[in-house]
Amino acid sequence: MPIITILPSGQELEVEPGLTIMEAVLAKQLAWPTTCGGKARCTTCAFVLIKGFENVSPMSRLEEHQLAVRKGRHSLVQKLRLACQTRVKGDITIRKNLQEFC
Structure with a gap:
């Protein structure tokens, strides 16, 4: 099962593959x-x-559009994603605290 590592805390979550990050965290x-x-x-x-x-x-067109409109086109270069749209297929590391990026 995939593992999501969440920075800056370093918390690791073993999750069902195919869930969005938000679904996995809420589960x-x-x-x-x-x-x-x-x-x-x-x-x-x-x-x-x-x-x-x-x-x-x-990234879906909807996700790309929302990030570009609400966070700016630069957000797409910075690898910003939406937890409600991003499905997990394997191990990933993410940063939840965005203050240094946005």
């Missing part, structure tokens, strides 16, 4: 910020993908 009864309930409307759940780019689903 472990942990909190993840969202204001739209996981509908890709707010970008509150954005995170930076640090490692394991090949182990997540490709």
